[in-house]
Amino acid sequence: MTPTAPDAAELRRRTQEFLAAHPPATTGRADFLGARFDAGLAWVHYPEGLGGLGAPRSLQAVVDDELQAAGAPDNDPRRIGIGLGMAAPTILQFGTDEQKRRFLKPLWVGEEVWCQLFSEPGAGSDLAALGTRAVRDGDGWVVNGQKVWTSSAHLARWAILIARTDPDLPKHRGITYFVCDMTDPGVEVRPLRQITGEAEFNEVFLTDVRVPDAHRLGEVGDGWRVAQTTLMNERVAIGGLRLPREGGMIEPVARAWRERPELRTHDLHQRLLTLWVEAEVARLTGERLRQQLVAGQPGPEGSGMKLTFARLNQEISGLEVELLGEEGLLYDDWTLRRPEHVDFTGREAGYRYLRAKGNSIEGGTSEVLLNIVAERVLGLPPEPRTDKDVAWKDLSR
Amino acid sequence: MNAPSDLLYTGDLLYTEDEEALRAAVRGLLADRCDAAAVLARTESPQPHDRELWKALTEGMGLAGLLVPEGRGGQGATHREAAVILEELGRAVAPVPYVTSAVVATETLLACAGDTAAELLAALASGRTIGVLAVGLATAPDAAPVHRRAEAAHDVPACPRDEAARDAPVSPRDEAPHGNPVRHEGGALHGTVTGVADAEAADVLLVPADGGLYAVEAAQDGVTVTPQTSLDRTRPLAAVTLRGAVARPLAEDAGAAAAAVRSGLRSGAGLLTSEQLGLAEWCLAETVRYTTERHQFNRPVGSFQALKHRLARLWLDVVHTRAAARHAAAALAAGGDEPDLAAALAQAYAGPVAVRAAEEALQLHGGIGMTWEHPVHLYLKRAKADAIAFGTAGRHREALAAFVDLPAPVAP
Structure with missing residues (x-):
């Protein structure tokens, strides 16, 4: 929040002004959403120039109420939930200026759908054990591995991806966080059918996928910490x-x-x-x-x-x-x-x-969440760990 | 069904700064005056209630009059503040008649018109007089025994068992369940009520009889209070026997008397949730502390996942109980129709949680939890008694079924 952050009255005034300049009845949906982003009324707690005004997050409701009353189109937040809830806050916190400028607007207006390449067949509750490898190659990285439980992968333009960049370090320390282009020819998306009969999720196979170093989020080897931001926002979004x-x-x-x-x-x-x-x-x-x-x-x-x-x-x-x-x-x-x-x-x-x-x-899983409550909320002692100081490559799997 | 606006109603579920300050003051007093060893010793003493503590809470801090407006001799606070007091009293299983006198009897008197009620209300608010509603502790708000005896009396005048009751002690079996065991005759009361919590401490009894509600001074020849051996000795029960007890009317109209008793019991039920919350919080905190310190197999036992998951689940149930308790207190403070639903909802939820908290505490303390010396049994006994007080969870679920239009099946 900046010292000059607008208050509720100011936000209401700006929203009304915006609606007068862009009447929902006569403005196309894409134009309306793009203009709303540029006016800083997309997510008011984001900085100016990135869809926000540096206002308190709780004041978003003021803008939303005004827009809803005027019959304005929204950005179909359920369709782009992973982008809004997980990718965007991570890009905002760890992205370069160039990354923020490139990704946030198409994400928010819904022009580009995002998905999340985190879980793997061998890394579910123990996500930090993931084995998808990213190997340095010139000014970029070459990624190989398999991800699973990926919703929206078949619709997504971009993915947030965590991959192992140093197998000689203990598992939490050798991970790096990337933005992955889902149109890369090495990305193969297969539907994963569930017990309901439908296929909400996908398996994603990554074969020699090229990721430019400019699409790295955060430092090399710091991916676990960056991923915590993503996962924390996932839980906030549920609240x-x-x-x-x-x-x-x-x-x-x-x-x-x-x-x-x-x-x-x-x-x-x-x-x-x-x-x-x-x-x-x-x-x-x-x-x-x-x-x-x-x-x-x-x-x-x-x-x-x-x-x-x-x-x-x-x-x-x-x-x-x-x-x-x-x-x-x-x-x-x-x-x-x-x-x-x-x-x-x-x-x-x-x-x-x-x-x-x-x-x-x-x-x-509920079992992991119970552990988290017991250790972080109640302060009960952790289980003895056998994996903390062992190089990832030496872990049993 | 409720109007749509009611469906979003929750009231303010947080604690205000003033409420937190009040909590800190009461907790400090209880830490000094009411530790577990003192509570345990008192349960085996001839005087089960802690009169000095009561004096400090009421004459010292003015807490008996929270529900009473300032113009009527009280503090002019609300159920929200009383709920915070009860959280702390529950956390300490304190042997004081707060729920019975400062909540149930006080709320009952608030619903009565007239000089007698006004005089007693001010006396109870000062804390110098302790009042108790003379119905069994297990009585649910919708089971107040005000009318039934009156109806029976018209059908069968001069029932022989009633003659016996005047001269001999009456066992509970002599009376129909939930029936009103007290008769009003020529300005005096006759009959026996069993299971009355804190009756030994009472200076005045509020007695439903034959469609009316009467005030009876406990210190008179016509009144005998006989202690019963109670499961929870921190809230001891007694049988109250009236043999021509002199009584002053508080409400002689059956509808008004029933409404007053119901209002008292409803506040008791709703605010008991806060006592259960404080009790469950103590059990959880004490068990977390113990399992962190206790070592077996070269590890703190609290590091075993089997125990962690049980404690995490209990924590979650306590979190929910806090929301239910705050909601009940806020609804009682706000008035209207919502308190019936809020109190029933809270009691349908909280009783089993408090019992489980105490049972888990006992089990996870292992052998030490089974000893007389360790205080966990005081909490188990209070929790189990609370699960019956003002109606069981099942009884409140049935009341809710009517409030929210989820009727029971009808016999074919």
Whole structure:
């Protein structure tokens, strides 16, 4: 935040001025979004010239409310979630001026989709064990390896990539962070079909992919630290939503319960009430977290919310399938589809049940998150480590 | 169903600076005056309540009158501040009649009109008088025994068991469950109520009887308070027997009396969540400390993942309990319809969490947790008793089912 950072009134004034100059009704979507970025109203907490005004992040809502009321188009944030939530904050913090100028605007307006090349078949929870190699070659790098669980890879123009640049160092120290061109001929994207029948994710095979050194983010060997910024922002992005009562997975179950008395049994009633209570208490916890952030007192509570939502989504959707009885034996559609984002509400109960299984795996398994809570929040002693000071190449795999 | 605007309602779920200052003052006092060894010793003494501590909290700090407006002899604070006090009292399993006198009895009196209620309210707010609502601690807000005996009395006048009750001690089995065991006859009360928390400490009893609510001075010939051997000796129960006890009416209209009792029990239920929160926080913090220090297999036992995951899950449940407790306190302070739902929601959630916190604390302390000397059993007993106090979680879930339109199946 700069000393001259605009306040809420100033942001409202600027937004109204912007809307007067670019009426949504008569301005093309791409032009409107490009002009919004140039006016600093894209993400107001970013610096001037990079889509922002150096204002407090919490004031974005002032701009968004004005724009929404005027019927302005948005940048379809769900479609470009990885770019907005993970790539952009990392580029902002570690990128060169040239990188920020090149990447941030097309990212924000949605002209260029981003994906994330982090997880590998042999490096899931233990991400730092990754084996994709980047070898120096003149003014660039040659990358070989395999990545997995990559959403949007088939749509992406760019990827954030972490690869091993020094196998002789312990695993956390020999990693470097790059921006990878997904149109490079050495990049092969294959759909990875999930238990739901669809293919939300991809496997990505990298064969002699060339990455110019100018596309490195941060120092050589500092990639693990850079990746922490990305992963931290992933968890922040999960936090901020404000839900009404019955706003989540409990909604379709509660609706079915009210509309279809013939499905009711005493056992289901007790379980429904228990889960309703837990869902409402979780909603209040999320709201309390939001109030803490607004008050500038972020607490450690956020690190636990993903654990709660994963468990509740699974239990509630499981109850829903059972409540539906004979209908619960059916499934809406097994066609191999390529959805652009997860849509829990647009599908039937069986889909919710199966897709929710991933909630306790993606973005950090519940088991790893429990370790993080135990060690970083409660301060319990770490497990003895056998991998900290061993060169990556000597680790068992 | 609720209007859409209500569906986003949560109230302010944080603690204000004033609330934190209040917490610090109470915590400091309890650290000096109410350590675990003192609480344990008191449970085996002839006087189970800590009168000196009560005096310091009430006459010294004015905390008995938080819910009472300044114009009526109180401090003019709200349920939010009272909730913070209860967090600290729960953290110390303090043997003082705060929930019973400063919350339930006080809230009941706030709902009564008239000079008697006003006089008692000011007396309770000062802390020099302790008041207790004479219903069993297990009574849920929607089960207040105000009406039922009156209805039964019309059907069966002069029931023989009632004659016996006047002269002999009555066991709880002699009365119908949830029925009102007290009769009002010629300005005096007759009957026995069992399971009344903190009755031994009470100077005045608020007694529902035959559709009315009455104030009864405890120090009179017609009143006998008999201690019961209680699971939780930091909040001891007693049987109150009334044999022609002189009573002053607080509410003689059945509707008003029922509403007053319900209001008192509802605040008790809602704010008990904060006591359960403080209790669970103590169990978690103490277990984290112990498992960090305790070594087995050449490692702190807290470094084993099997224990870490249990403690991390418990932490998460405590985080949720804090949100539920703050929500209940905020809703009670704000009034309207939301407190019924908020109190039921909080009690449907918090009871099992506090019990699990105490059970986990005991298990993860190993053998030392099973000893009389270690304080964890005080917390287990309080947590288990709290899980029944003002209605079990299951009872509150059933109340919620009606509030949020999720009805039980009807028999075919």
